[in-house]
Amino acid sequence: IPKSLEESQHIQVLDLSFNLLEGEIPSGGKFANLSAESFLGNYALCGVPKFHVPLCLDKTERQSKSNAAKVIAACAIGGSALLFIVCPLIGISCYQKRGCRSVLTTLKDYKELHSQ
Incomplete structure (x- = not known):
């Protein structure tokens, strides 16, 4: 106005x-x-x-809220990206170190042991 x-x-x-x-x-x-x-x-x-309207924020308050929103968005995106990278690496590491077998192979072995 x-x-x-x-x-x-x-x-x-x-x-x-x-x-x-x-x-x-x-x-x-x-x-x-x-x-x-x-x-x-x-x-x-x-x-x-x-x-009956909100109080007006001065320019520094508006910038502060805008900056906080940007930081939160960056952290959320960064955290998600980190999870998508770290989880597969942990899975690969587990598979290589332990010689992890698939669940189907384990179930097959279990059935063979208990059917005799």
Whole structure:
């Protein structure tokens, strides 16, 4: 919402509800007399509590949240990639060190031992 609307002398009635607006709601001028109903349905707005919208974050807070999301995403992707690499390596290592046999071979041997 442009700050210039705050000081406009020509506005008599202002209802901005359900217009997909975003950003800070000005709190002075004509906006000082508006109620929360004037902004219904605009879920990306922020401002003072009387408008029943979230408080606006300053630029550093927005950047901080954005950076945190990037770090979390990078850790999740890195962790997944590591699992996809490490698990097969452990399986190969087990197979080579122990001479692991397949489960079917083991079951076949078990049946032969107990059928005699």
